[in-house]
Amino acid sequence: MSGTTQKPTGAQKPTGVLVMSYGTPESLEGVEAYYTHIRRGNPPTAEQLEDLTDRYKTIVGGVFPLRENTNRQVEALQLTLDSIAGEGKYVCYQGLKHAAPYIEDGVAAMAADGIKEVVGIVLTPQYSAMSVGGYMKRAQEEADKRGISFVAVKEYHLHPELIDALSKRVQEGLSRFEDGAGANMLVLFSAHSLPAKVLEMKDPYQDQLLATSAAVAAAAGVQNWQFTWQSAGQTGQPWLGPDILETLEKLASEGVKRVLVTPVGFVSDHLEVLYDIDIEARKFAEERGIRLERIRMLNDDAQYMLAMADTVVKAVANEGADV
Numbered sequence: 001m002s003g004t005t006q007k008p009t010g011a012q013k014p015t016g017v018l019v020m021s022y023g024t025p026e027s028l029e030g031v032e033a034y035y036t037h038i039r040r041g042n043p044p045t046a047e048q049l050e051d052l053t054d055r056y057k058t059i060v061g062g063v064f065p066l067r068e069n070t071n072r073q074v075e076a077l078q079l080t081l082d083s084i085a086g087e088g089k090y091v092c093y094q095g096l097k098h099a100a101p102y103i104e105d106g107v108a109a110m111a112a113d114g115i116k117e118v119v120g121i122v123l124t125p126q127y128s129a130m131s132v133g134g135y136m137k138r139a140q141e142e143a144d145k146r147g148i149s150f151v152a153v154k155e156y157h158l159h160p161e162l163i164d165a166l167s168k169r170v171q172e173g174l175s176r177f178e179d180g181a182g183a184n185m186l187v188l189f190s191a192h193s194l195p196a197k198v199l200e201m202k203d204p205y206q207d208q209l210l211a212t213s214a215a216v217a218a219a220a221g222v223q224n225w226q227f228t229w230q231s232a233g234q235t236g237q238p239w240l241g242p243d244i245l246e247t248l249e250k251l252a253s254e255g256v257k258r259v260l261v262t263p264v265g266f267v268s269d270h271l272e273v274l275y276d277i278d279i280e281a282r283k284f285a286e287e288r289g290i291r292l293e294r295i296r297m298l299n300d301d302a303q304y305m306l307a308m309a310d311t312v313v314k315a316v317a318n319e320g321a322d323v
């Protein structure tokens, strides 16, 4: 017994779970507003808009299923939390960085429902001050404004369920090559590049991505692997490299014939996966005699959901222990 007396307060309010992600447009018409938000209110040039719209058109063929994917992830996380913690303990809300419902909208919806305690988690496993840190800052500020206590899950990049889920996807991907992980074959882990100045900030992003990659390679029994960056922006500033196209060029010159691209920072079927890898990198690889395959993304994979649900529950328990 702890010895503390607790006054009955009626039904205990559930803990809110703010499930955050980058956000994706809802339609082709929505691309401009979305891009303008990413550019902090500066509308893209006509050329930039056309380029981005064309990339979306190519991957979705006119229909826009990307947001439904996020909705399914949030629903699946809810069901997983219900099953591991009991129904009514946690209620999930969505908060997107660059599209409605925005991060602030998610917190406002929780406040309207009388929720007093919130855990925030992002649909990406590794922490960077420039990515996850930005989501958490906005969520924390909105929670402070509304008198809600907020706990941030910074990362879950080595959660055993995540590593196991990814290693199964790697094994499945390798089985698509006729002789599995045979000769001239390489697993190429990848993640979204960031402006290189993050390195000066002692940002954990790169180390965490390498840690996830090494753990997945070990779990899948893969010896021949590398890590590379993808989807760098064109900002005039240097971004983290080497880029996946440079890496493929080098691998081709070394005689590599088969590559299994394994994105470890993205968990969903995003533009950067469906376009930058499946279309751009694949074409580039094929032109150099490399067959490129990619693991199936986790999306609402049961083990991935368990990794997040377990991380949320532990974040709440740790917070309680600190008080």
Ligand SMILES: CC1=C(CCC(=O)O)c2cc3nc(cc4[nH]c(cc5[nH]c(cc1n2)c(C)c5CCC(=O)O)c(CCC(=O)O)c4C)C(CCC(=O)O)=C3C
Binding pocket: 021, 022, 023, 024, 025, 038, 052, 066, 123, 124, 131, 132, 192, 193, 194, 195, 232, 233, 234, 265, 266, 269, 270, 271, 272
């Ligand atoms: C680290 C990181 C992640 C991974 C972590 C996380 O998931 O948060 C990520 C994810 C995503 N990025 C996405 C889309 C875009 N990102 C852009 C631009 C930028 N990304 C950046 C970083 C990241 N981005 C940065 C530093 C910029 C430069 C402008 C800025 O400082 O913000 C642009 C502008 C045009 C272009 O550059 O292509 C678009 C369209 C989508 C959704 C795509 C879909 O609809 O499926 C997702 C999941």
Ligand SMILES: [Fe+2]
Binding pocket: 022
């Ligand atoms: Fe991005």
